[in-house]
Amino acid sequence: MMIDWIINNYIELFGAITGLAFLYFEIKEKIWLWPLGILTSLFYIYIFFVAKFYADMGLQFYYLFIGIYGWYTWSKGTEDKPELPVVRINQKQIGLLALIGFALFFVLSFVLSNYTDSPLPYWDAFTTSLSIIATWMLTRKILEQWLVWIVVNFISLGLYIYKDLYATSVLFLAYGVLSFVGYYKWKKNVKVK
Numbered sequence: 763m764m765i766d767w768i769i770n771n772y773i774e775l776f777g778a779i780t781g782l783a784f785l786y787f788e789i790k791e792k793i794w795l796w797p798l799g800i801l802t803s804l805f806y807i808y809i810f811f812v813a814k815f816y817a818d819m820g821l822q823f824y825y826l827f828i829g830i831y832g833w834y835t836w837s838k839g840t841e842d843k844p845e846l847p848v849v850r851i852n853q854k855q856i857g858l859l860a861l862i863g864f865a866l867f868f869v870l871s872f873v874l875s876n877y878t879d880s881p882l883p884y885w886d887a888f889t890t891s892l893s894i895i896a897t898w899m900l901t902r903k904i905l906e907q908w909l910v911w912i913v914v915n916f917i918s919l920g921l922y923i924y925k926d927l928y929a930t931s932v933l934f935l936a937y938g939v940l941s942f943v944g945y946y947k948w949k950k951n952v953k954v955k
Contacts, residue, residue, distance in 0.1 A: 778929040832897075836901075848948045885921055918937075919935050
């Protein structure tokens with residue numbers, strides 16, 4: 763059992779380190795965030811399986827695929843500019859993303875509360891639903907993705923403390939604080955239509 767504890771803690775530590783590197787490159791708007799995000803997801807698939815945060819584990823599979831999509835999207839840029847510009851969310855996107863978010867929450871909370879031994883199914887579903895939305899927004903470089911991440915990161919911080927995932931808790935504290943930094947940095951670079 764001690765060897766499992768050591769392995770789990772090292773995997774969690776490596777996941778936290780690659781997660782911080784991901785966030786650094788995200789704030790800097792550097793495309794290297796995507797391969798680091800893929801690596802982080804591989805670590806956290808295991809971590810969340812062990813912690814029984816199944817929606818978060820499933821989210822990591824989503825991150826693997828969206829990481830490839832984001833890498834592609836950021837690499838092609840636009841016709842005017844080789845790199846994708848930071849933009850503001852529009853009203854149509856807000857409505858559509860809110861509907862998708864509610865639908866995801868209800869489906870995930872139903873599955874988690876009825877078919878798993880998740881200790882906090884509604885909170886797990888809530889943070890997972892918002893994370894799916896925010897990551898899609900990131901692939902499009904939508905400024906307001908940072909605001910969604912602020913909510914997700916601080917709620918997740920509480921969940922991970924509850925589950926004794928201390929390296930992950932530190933990671934999400936850093937994510938929460940740095941989400942404010944990312945928002946203000948990206949806000950300076952918003953492309954005005």
